[in-house]
Amino acid sequence: MKKESQVLVGMDCGGTNVKFAIVTPEGKILESKCAAVDYKEPAEKVIKKISLVFKNFIKQSAFKKIQGVGIGIAGDIDQKKGLVRFSPNLGWNNINLRCLLSKEIPYPLLIENDANCAAWGAWWLDAKKDCENLICLTLGTGIGGGIILNSKLYRGATGSAGEIGHMTIRYDGQPCKCGNFGCAESFVGAWGLIREAESGLKRELAPILKKILKGAPQKKIEPKSIAEAAKAGDPFCQQLWQDTGERLGSILSNCVNIFNPERIVLCGGVSKAGSLLLEPALHTLGRRAFAIPAKKVKVTVSQYDENLGVVGAALLFLEK
Ligand SMILES: [Zn+2]
Known part of the structure; x- marks a missing residue:
């Protein structure tokens, strides 16, 4: 993969950590990182921390041409507004994740339920043909x-x-x-x-x-x-x-x-x-x-x- 090729970034917000990955359009992971997150802290503080880790990850990466960042998170998500309506695992209610992240991350952002992301990945990677x-x-x-x-x-x-x-x-x-x-x-x-x-x-x-x-x-x-x-x-x-x-x-x-x-x-x-x-x-x-x-x-x-x-x-x- 050439460094100037366009890549996608995925973010998976789990209960105790956040995973980041730079991915080819074929679904191959080029670079990845995992960081611990404490969701007991206020949501704004958690999101600030996630943004900081993301920025460092991209800064150190060889790939700079990013089409967008897709974010998977547990809970009831309003994809159109980029809103986490309700996430019992993270203790979040009505947090506009896209709005808060877009202040720090200058790429198109998509917010989606994490299991929906897994289903989309499972289908795209090895089921879409048949x-x-x-x-x-x-x-x-x-x-x-x-x-x-x-x-x-x-x-x-x-x-x-x-x-x-x-x-x-x-x-x-x-x-x-x-x-x-x-x-x-x-x-x-x-x-x-x-x-x-x-x-x-x-x-x-x-x-x-x-x-x-x-x-x-x-x-x-x-x-x-x-x-x-x-x-x-x-x-x-x-x-x-x-x-x-x-x-x-x-x-x-x-x-x-x-x-x-x-x-x-x-x-x-x-x-x-x-x-x-x-x-x-x-x-x-x-x-x-x-x-x-x-x-x-x-x-x-x-x-x-x-x-x-x-x-x-x-x-x-x-x-x-
Ligand atoms: Zn239940």
């Missing part, structure tokens, strides 16, 4: 969702579409950060998984997980340690993945029955459990969804993984 309808689920702390319909990112009437993680799957379930009860993400997201593993440990039901945590440097339960314990034969953790997979399968079957997609792409930390999660999920999908669309859909774990969001954000500039 797939018109794709659902992307980011299985991280919560569950993000993005929908591609007829080769376009589907935003709905107010830009809020795709909140698959906040589908109510138990009408009397646990309270969720969004204000609802019994949301899908409390059953399949990492925080739900960790909560259940903690309860198993307290009841002395997960001896192998207990042993693994004793040897872990931070003694913190993570989806990775729960997967490790299950693979080593911990029956409680095996059952936990079985249950989580079946719940995910129910969510997938809802997606298949509603959207009839050719592809469902999974990404994020929980998706790394691989067959522990995927096998029961696919079995449940086959059992619950309509037969023909269930047979048609291909469910994969993204190979791009944690870069999907930042690359997808940059590639928003290629949306027509």
Whole structure:
């Protein structure tokens, strides 16, 4: 890639850090950077810090011809106004991100929901040739969702579409950060998984997980340690993945029955459990969804993984 070539920049604002990447129009990352952010500070201060890191990143970069900066952020986004209406994870309400960033960053800016960015990235990078309808689920702390319909990112009437993680799957379930009860993400997201593993440990039901945590440097339960314990034969953790997979399968079957997609792409930390999660999920999908669309859909774990969001954000500039 020549230094004078036009490039795109992606920014992915996660719960604890911001990722920046300079990306080619083909989706290849040329340079990247990650910076820690504390969202407990006032939004204006956080945005000022993000701008500063961005400016230093671009200053040190070999690529100067920037078409624009796409920004992915969790929450309900008004793309037209560049407004973050509501982001429970970041604690932001009605923050005009584009307006505040444009004071510091002299390039065209696009603001989009982070899971929508991941869906757009997943479709653009390896599905656009033979797939018109794709659902992307980011299985991280919560569950993000993005929908591609007829080769376009589907935003709905107010830009809020795709909140698959906040589908109510138990009408009397646990309270969720969004204000609802019994949301899908409390059953399949990492925080739900960790909560259940903690309860198993307290009841002395997960001896192998207990042993693994004793040897872990931070003694913190993570989806990775729960997967490790299950693979080593911990029956409680095996059952936990079985249950989580079946719940995910129910969510997938809802997606298949509603959207009839050719592809469902999974990404994020929980998706790394691989067959522990995927096998029961696919079995449940086959059992619950309509037969023909269930047979048609291909469910994969993204190979791009944690870069999907930042690359997808940059590639928003290629949306027509
Ligand atoms: Zn919710």
